[in-house]
Amino acid sequence: MRRVDLITIWAQRMCVTPVRIRQSIVWQRRFCIGVVCLALTGCVCWNVTVHAADVPTPADNQETYAMISFGWGREFFAWSFAGMSDAAALLGPHVKVEWHGPPPDSQEPAALEANILKAMIKRNVAGIIVSAAEKNMLKPAINDAIEAGIPVICFDSDVPESQRLAIVATDNYRAGYLAGTTMAEWLNGSVGVVTINNVIHLEERMRGFRAGIASISPDTQIFIIEEEAFGPPDSNLVADYKILLKAHPDIKGLFALWATTGIAAANAVRELNLTGAIQILSFDFDTATIQAIEQDDIRATVAQNPYLMGYYSLLLAYSAAHPTGIPSSHPGFGHVPAAIDTGVTIIGKDDIAQYKHVPKVEVTQEPPLIYEF
Missing domain, CATH: 3.40.50.2300 (Response regulator)
Structure with missing residues (x-):
């Protein structure tokens, strides 16, 4: 008993x-x-x-x-x-x-x-x-x-x-929807995303994200680069975000579908001298993500x-x-x-202490x- x-x-x-x-x-x-x-x-x-x-x-x-x-x-x-x-x-x-x-x-x-x-x-x-x-x-x-x-x-x-x-x-659709509504409230511009094909939880997050954006800002454009498989953690992702930012100067926000992409997005923004001009919403709460939030390189993250x-x-x-x-x-x-x-839940700079x-x-x-x- x-x-x-x-x-x-x-x-x-x-x-x-x-x-x-x-x-x-x-x-x-x-x-x-x-x-x-x-x-x-x-x-x-x-x-x-x-x-x-x-x-x-x-x-x-x-x-x-x-x-x-x-x-x-x-x-x-x-x-x-x-x-x-x-x-x-x-x-x-x-x-x-x-x-x-x-x-x-x-x-x-x-x-x-x-x-x-x-x-x-x-x-x-x-x-x-x-x-x-x-x-x-x-x-x-x-x-x-x-x-x-x-x-x-x-x-x-x-x-x-x-x-x-x-x-x-x-529930990755609901998580993506929450991310979409959060980012739509932040921005007045387009969004860039990097994802991977044939990964079910990323597909659901992306589907929810589109719906969340559309519910608040239906005219917001979402530009996406799709990779074929999980690979080296940083190099390709940083390059992908830089491609998005250079090709679409109206992008005002980057959504990271998992933690590694959040750090890659922050690195890309820093390398292009766009810090402060691009809002980043990440996913998960590893040590690197928490440090990036503390340093204002990432605004917030979706915590599972x-x-x-x-x-x-x-x-x-x-x-x-x-x-x-x-x-x-x-x-x-x-x-x-x-x-x-x-x-x-969405966590920002005031919420991260308990996740360290x-x-x-x-x-x-x-x-x-x-x-x-």
Whole structure:
């Protein structure tokens, strides 16, 4: 009963900010963490064992849940993994969680994520939560996991045409709409945006952004450059924003669809000596973005709640891995809702203090681990 009560309390506090949630946790656990280099895939893995108190647990009762993200080491996913780890601590000492993913500068993150999914299927992990770099390439591997009886929950970035059981994420259309109305209220001119094709959460943000702009300023033009895939984090993006600003001198604002593009936009504006003339609205709240807001290089950012994404994704994966006697909408799996919206808010210079405390973990090196499929 205690476990159910604790989860209920946390569900009722869903709208608490990430930092306040972190501060409300009683840290009664120890972390054993390893960073593993995957020699065949170029991926990195954090293996984290979460212990609630010091109660011994038989090895055969242990359940391993894997988090797969397309940007290993990124602050956004560090928040998600912190939420996943805290949920594991509440569920009990038999729950082990791991973080896998290609490095942020990977040229083929979706392909590497698919390889990791295959490896998790071979290991027969208890469940998988995944943020997809691309909406099509991961579909076969996700479906294979479901067919193998392994629950898959998407978080942050969805693969909607797969058999995944649920999505825990920002309602990206609503987030984009909020960004659009915010920027329309700021500006009297056109807007520039850089995006990436075939990434479902970026497509939804852009769709909402267009609608938000149109609701307030229907004559505002939006100029867009589309890249084909996630690539090196800065060089191409800065060049893209400079192209937009030079080609369309009436642009008065830049909207960044994710954190890296916000910093790229600020760099482009600075290099063209347009600081103060161009308003930048970014997305997410990593350290670089917070510093840029403090220095007035970025006016504000759309803050997601990656902590709750990881937290609720694990709870859903755990529920799906433990069917009850009541039939669910996914035969063979336990009950999960189709979607959870973790919400967004616009944060500016007066709001950023509470977002500065990125979750920290102690890291130790281990020998390379090679996955065979």
